[in-house]
Amino acid sequence: xxxxxxxxxxxxxxxxxxxxxxxxxxxxxxxxxxxxxxxxxxxxxxxxxxxxxxxxxxxxxxxxxxxxxxxxxxxxxxxxxxxxxxxxxxxxxxxxxxxxxxxxxxxxxxxxxxxxxxxxxxxxxxxxxxxxxxxxxxxxxxxxxxxxxxxxxxxxxxxxxxxxxxxxxxxxxxxxxxxxxxxxxxxxxxxxxxxxxxxxxxxxxxxxxxxxxxxxxxxxxxxxxxxxxxxxxxxxxxxxxxxxxxxxxxxxxxxxxxxxxxxxxxxxxxxxxxxxxxxxxxxxxxxxxxxxxxxxxxxxxxxxxxxxxxxxxxxxxxxxxxxxxxxxxxxxxxxxxxxxxxxxxxxxxxxxxxxxxxxxxxxxxxxxxxxxxxxxxxxxxxxxxxxxxxxxxxxxxxxxxxx
Amino acid sequence: xxxxxxxxxxxxxxxxxxxxxxxxxxxxxxxxxxxxxxxxxxxxxxxxxxxxxxxxxxxxxxxxxxxxxxxxxxxxxxxxxxxxxxxxxxxxxxxxxxxxxxxxxxxxxxxxxxxx
Numbered sequence: 254x255x256x257x258x259x260x261x262x263x264x265x266x267x268x269x270x271x272x273x274x275x276x277x278x279x280x281x282x283x284x285x286x287x288x289x290x291x292x293x294x295x296x297x298x299x300x301x302x303x304x305x306x307x308x309x310x311x312x313x314x315x316x317x318x319x320x321x322x323x324x325x326x327x328x329x330x331x332x333x334x335x336x337x338x339x340x341x342x343x344x345x346x347x348x349x350x351x352x353x354x355x356x357x358x359x360x361x362x363x364x365x366x367x368x369x370x371x372x373x374x375x376x377x378x379x380x381x382x383x384x385x386x387x388x389x390x391x392x393x394x395x396x397x398x399x400x401x402x403x404x405x406x407x408x409x410x411x412x413x414x415x416x417x418x419x420x421x422x423x424x425x426x427x428x429x430x431x432x433x434x435x436x437x438x439x440x441x442x443x444x445x446x447x448x449x450x451x452x453x454x455x456x457x458x459x460x461x462x463x464x465x466x467x468x469x470x471x472x473x474x475x476x477x478x479x480x481x482x483x484x485x486x487x488x489x490x491x492x493x494x495x496x497x498x499x500x501x502x503x504x505x506x507x508x509x510x511x512x513x514x515x516x517x518x519x520x521x522x523x524x525x526x527x528x529x530x531x532x533x534x535x536x537x538x539x540x541x542x543x544x545x546x547x548x549x550x551x552x553x554x555x556x557x558x559x560x561x562x563x564x565x566x567x568x569x570x571x572x573x574x575x576x577x578x579x580x581x582x583x584x585x586x587x588x589x590x591x592x593x594x595x596x597x598x599x600x601x602x603x604x605x606x607x608x609x610x611x612x613x614x615x616x617x618x619x620x621x622x623x624x625x626x627x628x629x630x631x632x633x634x635x636x637x638x639x640x641x642x643x644x645x646x647x648x649x650x651x652x653x654x655x656x
Numbered sequence: 657x658x659x660x661x662x663x664x665x666x667x668x669x670x671x672x673x674x675x676x677x678x679x680x681x682x683x684x685x686x687x688x689x690x691x692x693x694x695x696x697x698x699x700x701x702x703x704x705x706x707x708x709x710x711x712x713x714x715x716x717x718x719x720x721x722x723x724x725x726x727x728x729x730x731x732x733x734x735x736x737x738x739x740x741x742x743x744x745x746x747x748x749x750x751x752x753x754x755x756x757x758x759x760x761x762x763x764x765x766x767x768x769x770x771x772x
């Protein structure tokens with residue numbers, strides 16, 4: 254393999270490029286990024302960057318002086334992938350140019366879902382540009398309505414509260430993150446907000462976002478109307494795979510649940526347990542990739558930072574070996590969230606019927622560790638403000654099908 | 657020298673965090689060695705005393721960066737910068753830390769002294 258195009262220049266793409274070099278690939282390497290920015294870290298966008306304690310320079314993922322010997326095509330999205338038989342692939346870019354490569358790493362990530370009402374003051378949060386725009390709008394004293402109580406929504410709510418905004422969260426499910434964590438633990442997380450006077454309205458959908466020149470309110474399905482100066486849609490993300498239409502790359506059906514911590518395949522690029530797609534010389538990593546999980550017995554898209562860091566090493570080996578590499582055992586998905594100075598951590602695959610036991614601490618004291626079990630097997634662990642025991646429990650999560 | 661704790665209060669495999677500024681973590685490895693490093697991961701705000709101790713390495717509990725406790729060097733990313741190491745002295749059964757005089761490598765967002 255003499256040339257590789259890494260499509261996507263965020264966390265997973267950068268780590269794939271590093272892994273290829275570390276594994277001895279010395280051919281031509283091209284990184285293609287839709288955003289104009291050098292690779293940056295997204296988790297602080299809803300926390301430290303939004304709060305103003307981290308700068309754009311602090312978000313940089315590359316080491317000082319790091320040189321991957323790569324050609325960077327930033328600020329131009331991939332528009333298509335065309336197999337050319339023994340000549341490899343052509344990645345067509347949005348500006349009409351194309352990059353030829355023997356191997357392709359698909360790392361295009363995901364795109365924030367947006368609300369159908371696109372008024373000034375209505376935001377999503379996925380990119381640095383999104384975060385800049387949201388930050389400019391989070392003026393103390395303003396009223397923020399967060400639609401969706403997932404982790405991005407919860408973090409923005411917490412940050413905005415700390416900045417002096419009046420915050421309300423609206424969640425269609427009966428509790429925040431109910432599908433990922435179960436309703437009992439979801440309610441426990443809602444308490445983190447309610448303790449500080451942030452309202453959490455669950456089990457209700459948004460009927461409309463209202464306003465003229467700018468958003469002025471959110472109308473709920475039960476008839477309530479919430480005044481709003483700023484609205485954040487934290488309603489998840491879809492894999493950015495539209496550019497693969499017609500390429501022959503297999504995608505998973507969109508019918509499963511859309512990712513999240515116990516998520517399904519959600520329309521991602523269908524990969525085997527080593528990251529290989531159905532096309533030779535094409536692998537996929539990061540939020541857009543649904544790898545086969547032998548423990549779960551299904552394809553599974555992981556939208557977490559840790560997956561984007563861990564999997565490229567395997568995918569690079571798969572690519573360079575022509576698919577002959579043996580993938581390691583998949584690690585349980587892991588996520589963390591910081592809200593109101595509390596560290597929330599979760600690992601594993603929680604199921605709706607799992608038994609949940611608080612093993613340490615007290616839910617009402619907002620400092621606890623809870624373990625999810627199915628048939629006596631620990632499937633997942635959730636901790637609030639219990640970092641040290643979480644690290645031990647995380648290592649005791651058994652992959653599904655281990656017995 | 658900063659008194660940390662009685663050696664008897666720090667079993668092998670355990671760590672203790674000192675409320676210095678910035679905080680310092682003292683580790684007692686399974687092999688019986690004592691090491692002290694800055695407690696805060698150089699990548700993002702997390703306490704290494706809460707991390708996973710294995711041999712002479714500690715893994716950050718947040719993003720799994722690994723640091724060599726003997727040198728402070730990064731053994732596994734995402735951290736880029738080493739943690740500062742400190743001297744450890746045991747006198748009369750008491751563990752003491754001899755703080756480094758080098759500047760610390762604190763993560764972004766924690767670079768204001770005192771916040772950590």
